[in-house]
Structures are given as structure tokens and as C-alpha cells.
Amino acid sequence: MDITTTSPDYSSYPINKNLSSEEKIDLYRLVCRMRRFEQGTQKPYSQGKMGGFLHLYIGQESVAAGTISLCGENDHVITAYRCHAHALACGMEMNECMAELFGKYSGCSKGKGGSMHFFAPDKNFWGGHGIVAGQTPLGLGLAYGVKYKGLKGCCICYLGDGAINQGAFHESLNIAELHNIPVIYVIENNGYSMGTSQNRSSAYKNCLAQRADAYDMQWDIVNGEDLYEVRAKTQIAIDRAHNECKPTILEITTYRYYGHSVADANHKKYRTPEEITKYKEDHDPVNLWKQRLIDEGILTEESAKQIDTEAKQEAAASVKFAEEAENPTVESIFDDVYWEVDNDTEAGNTGRHFFND
Amino acid sequence: MDITTTSPDYSSYPINKNLSSEEKIDLYRLVCRMRRFEQGTQKPYSQGKMGGFLHLYIGQESVAAGTISLCGENDHVITAYRCHAHALACGMEMNECMAELFGKYSGCSKGKGGSMHFFAPDKNFWGGHGIVAGQTPLGLGLAYGVKYKGLKGCCICYLGDGAINQGAFHESLNIAELHNIPVIYVIENNGYSMGTSQNRSSAYKNCLAQRADAYDMQWDIVNGEDLYEVRAKTQIAIDRAHNECKPTILEITTYRYYGHSVADANHKKYRTPEEITKYKEDHDPVNLWKQRLIDEGILTEESAKQIDTEAKQEAAASVKFAEEAENPTVESIFDDVYWEVDNDTEAGNTGRHFFND
């Protein structure tokens, strides 16, 4: 976070240079919506209108926004439980997401998944997964599927700095490099896995992404606070995937402002308040992007404020939508277990599938 | 296997220089016994006197012999299913081992384990494990236990070149380096995992041991045909474990002459007969060691032959022992499931433990 070496001017990379003002403003709108959406969950969560976990992404917005802004028709996205921002970046609506948090039937997963399990396969978003690193072989598989079908595409699969120590991730890396699978693993390094700092969870040389060397895989490390840098370096990985069917690990440094989940009462114990404040003040990705666009003459304080206010209103409206939405029925518990049953096929009607008396 | 760069004279390393002639001859006796033991299994196996798998170590003897010859009182050994040689190196008797292959009650595991599961905890030998890489966290734990108890020791944990792609191994490496655990992982690289050559199973940079860099762990690559080199480089790892409580990965290149198991009828298809012949002729570790000791004037052709003949006789005697030994009883199936039941404790006698009608 305190990288002071002068870095190249990522704004001049073609992928950024070619951005229209409108696209840049859209990115600003997106990070505002991410943040406002999550801020909007706080009150209803504390009122007990949501259950289970709520892992907030606030502070990390530039990562999902920057990487996913590069995705085309055949590029897919999958992530862990801290998935709200990725969902919005893929084009999901606040309403369906908020309703999911409320456990409502109009939620994106019909109230079955909750905070950790947003899904929109029609928008190439494959969740939202709760088992640490359990999504990493799935991401490999999505990329494999794209290649199998002869399409030029890839899968971006996100995981945390703590998640890299799960065996399934290691297995996936070896297969990815060995079979030339166009998957991009993005380690969203926010410095902590729950209350454990990076140094206490991982042994590594220099950085986490360098573990890719073990498989002779390409890797890079990215300063996540800068949307231009995120986009510039991710595009290199996407090109590698599209053109050479080769995988990449990107380690994107970032930070989360809140606790591991909303239930994490300890989060000011395992890191200092100063550390949190410093990041918020000097490295906040939403502010930095806003400032950048103001400097570029694309935004003004007022237009920025306007965008942010709209995002806030959209979030508030989604809370209202979610509050008024219907709960799933008890009968719906048995839907979505078997495709064949749901689709009332012959297979779905042959033999007993469910076993309550 | 065709390393032609001139390597240092490992025989002059202190750990080798200090070897008495007798110790060198003992090492020769050991590799002969390993080979003759396994050759002795061939006939009874083909006669159906053994069941299941039989994974032969023939060709790799110098690895187990060299590494385990360095082990002291607090050094422990654990390996995979190709475990016969390690068992002998740890001091197990041919009789108990052969009887185990025959499934007899006087086998080292009472006929319960078979070829893949030799055990002698009293000799610091902890098996013999059938699930690929499943032993790697156990090896970590043995080393952890040694350290926990405040002893200066280590655990040498063996695995194959194919096994390195299991997640549990990766998890173990990270923990080993992070928690300073004196474990030495020896990759016995015989070039194949069943019918899959190293290149088709692993993505890597230069060599497999280099994966250790991912965890900032020490590693080395060892020419396994040379007992002096095996001992010299292993001693460095043992010193590191003993003195710094630090782990190491050693990749020891070697070769197996037979199929993956005796049931592998394909093994001349996935590798050329020339490859096998070449190794046998130019790299056989038993021959090379014999020649070395003859060159050093410690052995003669005749004394070597004598040692080998004794080994062969010992193996033949163990076959006879095993043939005549008793089978386990059907009742003994229920022994060795629960310690408390076996030891007839109050806990072992409270509640139902077994559930056949």
C-alpha cells in the first residue's frame, strides 16, 4: 500500500486511453453504486432483516470494477463470498441483489443463496461461493468450457489472500498451466484473512502472486487503488488468455474498511485504527478515481456528487423493493434441487427423489 | 538422468568421509536386501499368494537407503504405498514384511495393511500410505510432534513426482515454512506417475523441487543413483531441520524398473524398452554402489556376491516364513479399530461400538 516507486503512467495504456469520458464516468458510477449498495445493507442488517453473514467489499471497489470492465461476451466471472461488487459489475440489478440479502423470492437466487451466493449466469456471473477457494476449480472449469467450445474468452476467478493456502487452488494452478486453460486468478489481497494478517497465514517470497512461478505461470502484482493500473495489467492477462490460452495470477493489493463480516467485532484489534484511517484517507479507490476524473476535467465535484446521490437513492429504493418483496414459500424449498424434477421430465418423475416421511 | 556436468565429489563430504568401511558395506547389504526382498515377492505374487497391489521399488534403492541411513533417534520416516525399501532401511525384518504381503497375522500390520501399509513406529517408521500425498500432512505432524516435545529431530516424508499435484501437499508446505516445522519432503522423482510422464502431470520451472520457492522454502535436486550424493545433500536438509527447525524439499531423481505395480501391463508402452535398459545398465544404484566400493577397495566381486547371496537367501527364508505363518482370524477383524476397545478400558466397554446385527 505504500509503494512509492514511480510507476508507469497506466492511463496512457491503450486500454485506458481508448476509454471515452462516458465510460470513465460509468466506472465512477459503478464504484459509487457498489459502495452505496453495501452501505445500504447496514441498517436492515442491524435490524435483523437479513440473516447469516454479510461480507462487505467496501474499500476494494476498484478491483472488481476495473477487472470486470474489460470483460466481453465470452469472458466469465466467479468469486468467493465477498461477491456483491462483482455482481453489480457484471450488470446485476440492485433490486435482485438486495432482495436476495433479505431472503426474498425475487432475490437473484430466490432467497436460497443469501449474501455469499449471488448468481447471474446470463451475465456471465457464476457466483458467489462460501467455501474458501472452493470456487477456484470451478473457475478453471468455466475457462475450460469456453476453450472447449472454441470461443475466444476467459474466466476471471477471484480469491482472497488467505484462500491461496487451500489445496484446491494449488491443484487448479497446475492443471491450468499444464492444459493451457484461459483462467485468470485474481488474488484480492486485502492483507487479512479474517483476523490473520498475510504474514501469519502465508509463507511466500516477495509476494503471493509469485507462487505462480512454481508452475511456470505468468503473474503480476497490481496496485489496486488505481483503476487505470488494474485495467492495464488485467488486459495483459486477458490478452494472454484470449490469444495464447494461457493462465495468469494477478495479485491486486487492496483493503477492506469493515470487519471480515459484519459480525466481526474484532476488526479494530487485529489492525490499528491508524492503518484503517490511512487507507481511507489516502488510498480510497472511489475518491481517487473521482479525483482523477476531476483532474482530467471529466467530472466536477457537483456531477460526482450527483452520481453518488443517485447511487444512494438506487440503494435505498432497492431496500424498499426488498422489504416489500415476497418470501419464498415453504414448498419452494424443494425446487432447484434437481433439474429433472424442476423441469417435470420423465427422469424427474421416475423414482423417489426426496425422502421426508 | 543424463546430467553430465561435473558434480562435486560427494564422497569427500564429512558425512560420507566419516563412514567406516563396515558402514559402507552395510549400505551395500541394505540395497541388496531391498532388491532381493522385492524380487522374492514375484513368484508368490504370481501364484496368487498375495492379494491387491504390489508396487516395487526396484531401481530406486539408493534413495531410501541413503536418506534413512542418516536418521537418528528422533528422526522419523513416512512414505507412500511404495514402502518396502523404507521399511527395511528403518530396520524392519524381512519376515514381518513378507508375512504382511501374504496377509498373515505375524505380518507387521497383522495382515491388515498389506503391501501399501507397512508400519514400525518403534523404529520411527510410520507407514506405508495408499492415498496419493495423504501422508504429507502426517509427515508434517510427525515433525511438529518432535518439535513440540522439544527434541532435536525431523521427519523425512517421501512422495512421488505425481503426488506433488495433490492439494494436501501444498497446504503442508505452507504450514511447514510458516510454522518452522522440521520436515523434509523427498520427491522421489522416477519420471512417471503410473503411465504419465513428469511433463504430462506437472507444470514446473526447471524442476519439481523448485516449487518450494513459492513458500520461500529451501530445496535441492539430487542425483539419486549416487548414494554419496544422496547422503551429502540429505544431511544438509537434516542439519537445517535439526538446527533451524526449517523444512526442505529434496527432489531425488531415480527410476523404477518394473511397472507402476505388478498389475501394470502397460509399462513398456509409455516408456521405451531402451529407456529402461539404459537405466539398468548405466545407472543402477546397486551396481554403482558395488562398483564404487570395489574401486575403493572395500569390496571384491566375491564378497559382494556373498552379500547378495545372503540377501537372496534371507528373502527366500522370509517367503517360507510367510507361507507357513497363520492367517488372521475372522474375529481379529474387530481388533485395532478402537484403542479403548482393544485395551478393554471402561471407555471401550461403554456404549455400542460395532453395528452388525
Added chain:
Amino acid sequence: MREIEYRHALREAFDEELERDENVVIMGEEVAQYNGAYKVTQGLWEKWGDKRIVDTPISEAGFIGMGIGASMLGVRPVMELMFWSFHSVAFDQLVNNAANVRYMSGGKCNCPIVVRGPANGGTNVGATHSHTPEGLFSAFPGLKVVSPATPADAKGLMKSAIRDNDPVYFMESTLLYGMKGDVPDPADGDFVIPLGVADIKREGTDVTLVAHGQSVIKTLEAAEILQNEHGISAEVVDLRSIRPLDQDAIINSVKKTSRAVIVDESKPFCGVSAQLITLIQEYAFDYLDAPIKRVNSLDAPAIYSPAIEHEQLPSAKKIIDKVLSIMPAKA
């Protein structure tokens, strides 16, 4: 009809489905160039090439998870576990991702995979290689579990499994691979057996024997002896698929015979046999003339000893003894 081996019947199913649907892909350790550890996939790589028949590293969590991910995009992977026993290193992918992804996405994702391989004892390969996890996986709603006893069932059920749009865990037996049996000629049309339909492998009136997989063979043997030596007419219900389950076939048979013995190679605690007994006592309570009994493996890890292992497993003799123990005293 032709007589072919069980492994050959499976191979024929793969071959036909590879032909029918270009999304079908076979993956696993040694399935391609080596032709499969048990030669089930013999010749397929040569015929179908690298794209359709894929060798993987020894990374079960990795490649099974990969197959699940690919299936969500419409690929239809048929993945071999060299032994079903190796499920233990891929368990999370098998029971969380495959079983739950449809549910947790509110039906938006779909997981049309087959995971297959042998799941049996009796070959002296010890405790870690002799697991019979039919009950283990059937316990997870979202999964389907199949275990055929004959070459024809193997082929017909495999073709259904591959076409099924849910995850199907297909449990074979190394002891059955070499068994021969009648299988319809492919020239006579597509041969498919639906999941969820039991097969009455032998009709009878005095006692119902329920089994699946390789236990069916032993059960039929026992039934023959029961008839010849004891004059007892046993009906043998072969489940074929454990989930979905053909409950009616079982209950109807027990209603007819009033007595039942379940033969299930898995361990007794919470095994398939326990589930079947629970159903029978619930749905045929008033018809039962005796407690339902079961023949399982002896309740310890699998012993290696070739002289002894078969004693740990169900056998015709044990089945007969169990039947005799619940038959009415002779008049």
C-alpha cells in the same frame, strides 16, 4: 443377444454418447493414453483424440471441480475416479459444488456431470481403497447415485446418467468389470435404462432380498440355494439406482412376502441398508411378520488379508443364514 463384459458395456455407452453429443468429454487419471487403470476406456483416446478423452494429473479436487465448472457452461464431463475411494480428496467439490450449485443459485446453474469409477471391496486393497460410498452421497439432496450389477444395466444406466441434467455418481465394481452378460446390440436401437427403476432380478414369494451393485450377484446365488436346499422362494430386488429410489418396487415386494433382508456391502451404521429398513418399516409396517434384517460388511475398516477379506463381506452363506433366521419355524 450378444454377451459382452461389463467394462465393454460401459465403453460402448461412452462411445455412443461421445458420438451423439459433442459436449460429452471423458476425463480422469490415465483414462486416455493408458486406456484406463481398469481398461474401461480402452481405445477411446485413439478414436476420439485429445479433446474428448483427457488425462489429468492426480488432482481429484482440481479436475472434478473443473468438470463441474465446465458443466455449468454446457460441457458434459464424464469423470473417472480411478477408485471411488478417492472421493475423499475431492469431497468438497462433490458434495458442495456439484450438489448445491443449482440450489444456491435458485436454479440458475446446472450441473450435468457424471462421476464414475469402481466402489467395492473384495480385492485386498485395504481400508483406504475399499470404500463403498453409495449411502454417503445419496444423503446429499441434489445428487443421484447409481450402482449397476450387470453389463446391460451398466450400459443402459450409463447412457441415462450421461443424458441426465443432474450430477450422477455412478458406482461400478472392479470385480464386475470382467463379468459377461447379455447386452442388446447397438444395431437394434438406443438402449437406455432410466434411473429410479429397480429390477426384479428374480421373482419370489417368501422373502424379499434387496441389493445393489456386486451384492446382487451374491444375493442371486443365495436365492438359488434357498430355493433348492430350503424350499424358500426369495424375490431379489436390484435397486440399480439408490437415488432416485424405486421405493414402490421394494414396498410392493415386501407387502407380498412380509419379510425382508437387505444385502448391502457398505458398513451398517447409516448405510443404504438403514435407509431401506426405515422406509420398509414405515410403508409396510402392518405387513411385516419379522424384523427386517441386513447383511453388511463387518463393521471395521476393510482388512487386507486375502485369506480373510471375503469373510468381512456379504456372502451367499451369510445371506442364507440371515433369511433362515427370520423364516417361520417349519411345520
Added chain:
Amino acid sequence: MREIEYRHALREAFDEELERDENVVIMGEEVAQYNGAYKVTQGLWEKWGDKRIVDTPISEAGFIGMGIGASMLGVRPVMELMFWSFHSVAFDQLVNNAANVRYMSGGKCNCPIVVRGPANGGTNVGATHSHTPEGLFSAFPGLKVVSPATPADAKGLMKSAIRDNDPVYFMESTLLYGMKGDVPDPADGDFVIPLGVADIKREGTDVTLVAHGQSVIKTLEAAEILQNEHGISAEVVDLRSIRPLDQDAIINSVKKTSRAVIVDESKPFCGVSAQLITLIQEYAFDYLDAPIKRVNSLDAPAIYSPAIEHEQLPSAKKIIDKVLSIMPAKA
């Protein structure tokens, strides 16, 4: 007697055993510096330090396997799975290495470990975090499985589990952690409850209700209502330990009442409930006046929706309905 929380009772057990035996070591994710995700290990790291209370990376297969290996050398690790649901990524270590190493070594190795953590539904954490694997693990001979319902049982059983020389899988509940109950004062002596002894949590004569873990609380609630509103006297048998199992306590109760309902939060297929029904129908067949019924979770992955999840789980109302369905019609 003192009233303390379930989590506090567990912590007291750890503290006393850490004191008693220097080989006891607590390991897991966030158990030390963070005090445990559910604060079960609060204060222990501060008191016992780095050697005895060990934080691990998110590598369940790695650290549980490490604990197993260390236990073979005489260390006595008590390992926390933050949720028992995460067993899926450590399954091989849990069911092959821990359960089989004694067997495969002919009794030469020994695995005195405890693996513990919460295993329950009801907190809206979805399908992957709500597994209840009591039956799953009880199915493996070599393992022991415990599931206490009260603070006193939690403490007494945990102390036995730590002293036991076999692997004990200890299943707690996030919903019980905050529950208070009487627990004997440590000053009054060592408080230990043996594994394998059920506890009759309520005596009764008309029907036997069998439960374990958090279902016991709901069952007691149901029993109270059955008495007050229906005049039905229900006996509540709390298993406490699933394996070893106090079969006599169950059978004796059913012989007295002639009717039984099993309450088991796990899914019905091959669950603990199926095993219990199998035993009851076998050992109390002639005493039964009605089929044995069970109340399980609805047979689908755990739904998230806070408004609905409780409907998927056993409840006092469902237990009552099930009991009423098997009681004789009122005269």
C-alpha cells in the same frame, strides 16, 4: 450450581485439560489471537501462549493431517473446524488417516485427537455452511462422534473426548453457544461424562423421543407441550454420543413406550435417524405398536432465507404432529 454458557463450559474443559496434560494443544483458524470465530477459545491464547494455542492458515487438510500425525507421537491436538461444514476439504484426513491408521498398522499407531466445531443449521448461512455430518462420520468404524445439548454435557463430554485415545469428532452448535445451564463447579472435582451413555432428559411412558445436539432442546419443548396440551407423556432420550451409542437406553425406553419418534436435524437419507430406526425395529420389533417415525430437516440443501429456514428444520410443532400421528385414537 453455577449457570454458565455452553461456550464457557467448553472453554473450561479446554483450560482444565491444558492444565492436566502438557500434550494437549488447541489448533485451528483464528483460535488463538482472535479468540475463536465464536469465542469458544476466548482468553486461552493469552493464558497458554503460542505453543499450546495455535493459529493455522485456512488449510484444513493440512492442519488436521498435521494434528493426526502429531497425535501418533503422543501429542493430543484438539482441532477446531470453524464450521464442521468445512470437513469437506479435509475429508481424506478425517476418514482415511484418522479412522484407519490404527487399523492398517495392526494397532501400532494411535490417533488421540479431537476435532470440534459447530455443526448445525438455523443460522441462515446457506447450504455449504449448514451441514450436520454426525451420521456421515459415525459410518466410519474407528471414529467416535459426540454431540452435546447442554453446557454440562458439553464440558463433561469434551473432557472425556480429550482423554479418549481414539479420534473423537465433537459436534457443537452455534445456536447453543450462548445457552446457559448448570455446570458443576470445578472446585467440586473433576467433572467428566463418559462417551456412550445417553441421558434421559425427561421421563415418560407413552412415547419415546430420541434426539441429540440442538434437537434435544426442541424435543424437550415438544414433550412439555405434549404433556400439557395432549396429556401425552413423552420420554426424551438424549443420545449425547452417536458412536459409541447407548443402544440399551433407546431400546429400553421403546420397550416401555412401544412408540418412537426420532428427531434428527440431518437429512433423512441414511441419517442417524435411519440407523436408530433400524436398531429399534430389530431389537424391539415385538414391542412396537406403530411404525417409528422421524422428524428431519426437509430433504433439500439448506435454504438461506431467514423467513423460511426454520421451516426446513425440526420444530416442536413438527415433533408434536409426528407424535400425534402415531398415538392410538383417543377412546
